Amino acid sequence: MSQHVQIGLPQQTLAVITTFTVLTIVPLQHGQSQTNVPAWQLSEPRLEIGGSGLELHRVRAGVVLRSGAIALADAGNARIILLGPDGKRIGVLGRSGSGPGDFQTIEHLAAFGDTLLAYDPITQQVSLWQTRPQGTLISAMSLMEADGTRLDFRGALSAGRYLVTSHTTPREDESPGLFHERVRLLLFEPLTRATVVLDTLEWRRLFLHKSALGVTNYATPFIGESGTAVVGGRIVVVPLGRSRIDVYPSDGGTDMSSVPLPVPVRLVDRAMVDAYRDSLVQRARRQAGMFPNAVAGIEGAFGPAFPVPQTGAVVNAIRVVGDRIWVQVFPSAADARATWYIVDPVRAGLIGRVTLPRSWDVLGGAADTVLILLRDGLGVESVRIHAIVRSGADE
Numbered sequence: 001m002s003q004h005v006q007i008g009l010p011q012q013t014l015a016v017i018t019t020f021t022v023l024t025i026v027p028l029q030h031g032q033s034q035t036n037v038p039a040w041q042l043s044e045p046r047l048e049i050g051g052s053g054l055e056l057h058r059v060r061a062g063v064v065l066r067s068g069a070i071a072l073a074d075a076g077n078a079r080i081i082l083l084g085p086d087g088k089r090i091g092v093l094g095r096s097g098s099g100p101g102d103f104q105t106i107e108h109l110a111a112f113g114d115t116l117l118a119y120d121p122i123t124q125q126v127s128l129w130q131t132r133p134q135g136t137l138i139s140a141m142s143l144m145e146a147d148g149t150r151l152d153f154r155g156a157l158s159a160g161r162y163l164v165t166s167h168t169t170p171r172e173d174e175s176p177g178l179f180h181e182r183v184r185l186l187l188f189e190p191l192t193r194a195t196v197v198l199d200t201l202e203w204r205r206l207f208l209h210k211s212a213l214g215v216t217n218y219a220t221p222f223i224g225e226s227g228t229a230v231v232g233g234r235i236v237v238v239p240l241g242r243s244r245i246d247v248y249p250s251d252g253g254t255d256m257s258s259v260p261l262p263v264p265v266r267l268v269d270r271a272m273v274d275a276y277r278d279s280l281v282q283r284a285r286r287q288a289g290m291f292p293n294a295v296a297g298i299e300g301a302f303g304p305a306f307p308v309p310q311t312g313a314v315v316n317a318i319r320v321v322g323d324r325i326w327v328q329v330f331p332s333a334a335d336a337r338a339t340w341y342i343v344d345p346v347r348a349g350l351i352g353r354v355t356l357p358r359s360w361d362v363l364g365g366a367a368d369t370v371l372i373l374l375r376d377g378l379g380v381e382s383v384r385i386h387a388i389v390r391s392g393a394d395e
Contacts, residue, residue, distance in 0.1 A: 009137040037262060039339065040352040040369065043387035044216065047087045054081070054089065059381055062312065062363035062371040063116070065131060068382075070371070071116055072355035072383060073106035074365070080118060082135060087385075091135045094118070094127070099128050100140035109364070110230075110320075111155045119153040127188065127207045128159055131295045146193045153187070155230030157250050161232050164195075167203065170217065173261075174263030176210040178307055180335075183227070185237065187250075198248055201226055204242050209301035213293065218301055222272040223332065224313020234345035238315040243267065245315075245327065246349045260339060261314060263329050268312040275333065277302035321365040324351070332360055352390060 049072070051054045057076025068085040071093075078096035083089055093116070094103045104122035111117070115138065116129045128138040143151040143164060145236055151164040165183040183203040187196040204225035207218040227238040235248040245259040275297060285295035316338070317328040325343040335358060348349040356362075356372075363371040363383065372384045 013132070021214045032120065033121040034282075035351050037353045038391045039191060040342065040354045041389040042354065042356070042372075045372075045386055046369075047383040047385040048382055049083060051380065056081075056381040056383065058105075059373050059383060060107050060365065062373075062383060063109045063111045063264050064364070064366035064367070064371075065111050065133065066114070066370060067114050069131065070385070071109055071111070071131070072371075073109050073118065073374060075103070075106045078103040078105070080109070080129070081134075083132060091131075093129050093135045093137075095130075098123055100125075101129075102138040102324070106237055108155070110152060112156075112159045115159050115230070117156050117159060121152065124150065124153075126153060126162070141190070143190070144186075144193070145195060149370055151188060154185075154228040155235070157187070157230055157233065157235075160188065160189060160191060162188045163228060163235055165228070170206065170208055170215075174208055174215070176183045176208045178309065179206045179208050179217075183226075185235075188201070198235065199237070201237065202231075204240065207301060207306070209297070211300060213295060214298070216297060216301065218354050220276075222276045222312065223268060223309060224266075224314070224316065227315055227327075229318050229320050229325050231320045231325055232345050235324050236295060236318070236343065236345055238313075239319060243314045245343055247343075247345050259348055261327075261349060262327065263298055263314060265311050266314050266330050268309050270308055271333070272312075273302055273306055273308055317362070319364060321362065321363045321370050322367040324367075326354075326362050326370075328362070 002061050025336050057074055058072055060075045061073040064102040066279060070083045072081045074081050080093040081089060082091040097326055103120050104118055107121050111231055114130060114132045116131050118127050124143045125140050126143060127140040130136045130138055143153055145151060149166055151166055153162060153164055153174050155163040164186050166186060167183050168181055170179050181203050182200055184200050185198040187198060201344045205220050205223050207220055209216050209281055210219060215345045228239040229236045233250045235250060237246045243261045243263055243265050247257045280298045281295055282297060314329055315327045316330040319326045326340045331338040338358045340356060340362060341350055344351045360372040363373050365371050368388050370386050370388055374384060375379060375381050
């Protein structure tokens with residue numbers, strides 16, 4: 001789940017580390033084997049959006065509103081597209097800019113009745129929109145604690161109560177090597193800017209590489225990161241390096257349940273490091289005019305001395321689909337398909353699994369519908385709407 005990290009060329013990061021309090025939590029539930037998780041399927045697409053009729057660029061999220069309308073976060077075009085149940089466009093929210101209701105990008109959408117919430121991580125702005133009878137901006141607010149600390153949006157329990165994280169970053173004198181970035185997991189009320197600490201956890205690992213030019217901070221998406229989502233009045237966390245899903249109550253209490261995933265802890269090897277290094281080198285060579293020393297820096301950072309960790313994140317992506325959570329486990333480099341596990345956060349259990357082509361990205365959906373993003377060989381995007389065909393006890 002790499003949606004919040006620049007994974008291209010290196011960037012300098014200098015800040016101060018803060019120490020946080022850790023809450024004690026006790027897992028309550030035992031797991032299932034993969035063969036005991038019902039295999040679900042998707043129908044043939046009921047509808048396809050995009051292509052020559054509607055240009056989409058970097059769609060990041062999708063939700064189905066109470067009316068049956070569909071909202072797509074068309075991030076590359078800095079807008080939210082509203083479509084009727086028949087796929088016809090009925091409105092556009094927002095525009096490119098940095099003012100109230102403007103977007104630089106869009107990473108999250110959530111619906112509360114006819115109210116739509118959108119989050120732009122570049123401007124750190126949460127905007128609320130009334131979708132009926134016509135799309136109008138209700139409010140826009142930047143995420144920040146009372147003391148000015150930056151907060152990152154992770155999900156919404158309601159239109160006025162959010163799950164956010166507050167991150168640590170390396171100190172100026174931090175030792176080179178893998179830096180274990182920790183976060184505070186917070187409940188945040190934007191009107192009062194009041195916060196409640198739910199937990200602290202390791203979020204990701206950054207590699208601090210020292211060279212003649214100084215210390216450079218590199219992201220490590222091949223290791224992965226923790227993930228979060230909010231649905232059904234529950235907060236879902238997938239801890240880095242753990243084969244489980246933790247479900248927290250929305251009141252900020254510590255009565256947490258754990259849902260083991262029927263997959264082993266993912267091992268990290270040298271081949272993953274090399275593949276990531278090669279992808280960065282290719283990108284750097286295309287931008288050699290902007291970053292003339294980047295290739296040498298990347299090859300030095302991810303060379304033989306790179307400290308390969310034993311384990312990485314198990315989950316590659318986490319999505320809200322109706323009142324369920326879908327999590328995609330990391331496929332191997334050779335896999336053409338990827339498995340998504342469906343979690344019922346209220347029952348704190350696995351209720352299904354779906355195997356999809358690796359190139360398909362789940363955007364969101366409703367109880368019986370899922371929105372899938374596809375790209376053709378030229379990079380043209382389209383969104384397909386499929387019915388969910390259940391099997392097993394949850395049918």
